[in-house]
Amino acid sequence: MHLSPTLRHTIRTVLRALPVLLLCLPGIATAAEVDGASMNLLWALPFAGILLSIALLPLFAGALWHHHFGKITAGWTLLFLVPFLVTFGWQPGLSLGAHVLLGEYLPFIILLFALFTISGGILLEGNLHGSPHLNTGLLALGTLLASVMGTTGAAMLLIRPLLRANDNRKHNAHVVVFFIFLVANVGGGLTPLGDPPLFLGFLKGVDFFWTLQHMALPVILLALPLLGLFYLIDRYLFSREHELNEEDPTPDQPLRLRGKLNFLLLGGVVLAVLMSGLWKPGIGVDVFGTPVELQNLLRDLALIGLALVSLWVTPRAIRTGNEFNWGPIIEVAKLFAGIFLTIAPVIAILRAGSDGALAAVVANVTGPTGQPIDSMYFWMSGTLSAFLDNAPTYLLFFNLAAGDAQVLMERLPQTLLAISMGSVFMGAMTYIGNAPNFMVKAIAEQQGVKMPSFFGYMLWSCAILLPLLVALNLLLL
Template sequence: MLLTPRHLLCFLILLCLPGVAAAAEVDGASMSLLWALPFAGILLSIAILPILASALWHHHFGKITAGWTLLFLVPFLFTFGWQPSLGLGVHVLFGEYLPFIILLFALFTISGGILLEGNLHGSPGLNTGLLALGTALASVMGTTGAAMLLIRPLLRANDNRKHNVHVVVFFIFLVANVGGGLTPLGDPPLFLGFLKGVDFFWTLQHMALPVVMLALALLGLFYLLDRYLFSREDELSSVDPTPDRPLRLLGTPNFLLLAGVVLAVLMSGLWKPGIGLDVLGTRVELQNLLRDLALVGLALLSLWITPRAVRSGNAFSWAPIVEVAKLFAGIFLTIAPVIAILRAGESGALAALVASVTGPTGAPIDSMYFWMSGTLSSFLDNAPTYLLFFNLAAGDAQVLMERLPQTLLAISMGSVFMGAMTYIGNAPNFMVKAIAEQQGVKMPSFFGYMLWSCALLLPLLVVLNLILL
């Protein structure tokens, strides 16, 4: 049957019916932990299958995610009815998923149109400078954008060195994770917080000190280690696999488009005219709609003005963003019952988790929020982990920013920083590892990488906890 304008009009009228909107609410206190099984299944699949069955995951991750999602949606439909099910789908689509994926699409597309071409010589000073540059860019371009821009120039600079694994490991620490902690543009968890109402400048103000402290400590450690290993190079390869070429920065108009992304996000956070539409209980604000349209327009403009050779030089591919889009469609849907259970507090099936992060007086234990959000971010994914603990703490951005700022800081720090503890904690980690291995770097195994992170990153996180929380 063809979908006519009349059908669309009827559907829009249905979405705006107040009775249907009211039916979208589900009481989390009445839900068992079985409702959390599909969400846990998706996250465990992301964590385990790329390691144990990489070919299966690579070719069928979309089907696996869809299977777990249907395992939630079908019982939900039969248990609660079509109105709450439709309300849930609309809320996920307009309130969370589309704004989230549109920002990632814009940053991914625009940063993929910037190419640093040429060859450098990987001395300790130059390597440290490139890592510092990537760390600074990550909060503007996103961790994925900054990582994809600089990983290949860094690998080319060090391809005639015998000791170069540590360069990639610190790159994952700094550029793919820690550097994204300053703004909602930098790392997906912080943008989810922004969508939930956390002020753009709140993040910048409160995360500045921990990001700078951790980044400077890691850069200092890297310089000392790289200087030591550089001095132990018996002899640098006499034939440089990538001979010297002058450095050139191509696709520079995309920096203006990145500035447009920043302005669009800032606009949606600062300009609040109070104009919007209630769609099945989900409020779609005018400023957010304009932001998303602007982001899509900037991404399309980047595709139009960027020469194909520039994207080819970056080995640009749509595969990473397609994978993220499919995975997070399932994650945002299946996390809904978990959030409902958390909101039920001590009356819900996750009362033990609530009790573990709450003191005798009912006040949150900030250190527990830091370590628990960080631990889950390490082994699952930091974006849904942030969302879980955000809702566990209060679920209200104003309450967290004004009454519980240290708790929100703990969740932000744990989710962003500890995404670097494993290859699977944050999406750019595995992408950087794959590119490095393609270039001949013998990257450590999953647990080998954890030895690096536990030896170098974990002690610094302990110090941050003692100083700041």
């Protein structure tokens, strides 16, 4: 049987990823099997090590991280796995390893793989003049697309056309900064497809339409002022067009959208996810104590199928035009294999509440009568999301609040809203808060844009985004 080069490359990629998947099998702890009150903070060290490595090494040891991130992640993971297996034995490890692999990790990475693959088959060619109206319109379009294509998909689709439209301007870094705010973060807040934290909530049982209903107002209240501020800033800088480069590196050309069939495939992704949330036939199998339900199995198979169809029907020239490669999704797969494993003891300790080693954290988000303090959930989940990664941060505070989606949706909806807003929106506060942020920065710098430094970007986010987040807290929480 003849296989295309793209499919052969995909098969090799999957085979290379198998050791990462098998790594999930040996063991993991949760509060159901291990008493979190008996665990000290040393058990949280591997999880903290992975997150700090993700946050700091790309900035201070980029070459080391780029070439060895898989080994570094595996090292931190083994630092958890070996002591756990020695302490608690193989039986809890196998059952709870199956829980993470089948119930959390595989559904999570399969969705990201599908969105990444399909969105990489859509190419926006051509070039337009980067006026304030056009730039604001592109940012608004990207904000809307982010909740359907995911923040990474929307960002990769639109960042290059936006850069081409503004490549004759000397002051264009602000365009990329607002693009990160809106397209790479805020726009992903409407659905579980938009941002990884919300899909983790969906996997935990948060209803698809609960997210759409409750996050719509916060997204609107944040996106509209950001778009308005961007238009005013861009119009002011555009008025100084005597500073334009004499020759436009990419003359204006009509836009052309290629790979339109992939929009139908994206619709299939939405339908597959909705099906798994709405259809509950009550059919499934038990794997080491983890129920594998029919609707979730069909969803994951459908997502893989849609991604493979995209690879089959999309001309290679389109993916070449997008500079598509498997590096980002392989990195995410390896990193999150380690994250999902090492986060387990932290969740167990948090679930122990005031009896656990993280009692101080629990006390900070809990009122005198035991009720959650929603504002604290918002700011604590947001602060960690800004400097670490918003997906595991969401998972931590979700479990700290209750760990039960029905309880959170029905009895503590404001708390769940606070965690969702903090995790999604404050990922925009730094370059390292959400995966697309750094990717967008790197692409912009490759195109010659003089992007702010790490702390220079934070000056932008603190001056523009932080006051809006304070207002959002006062209005909604």
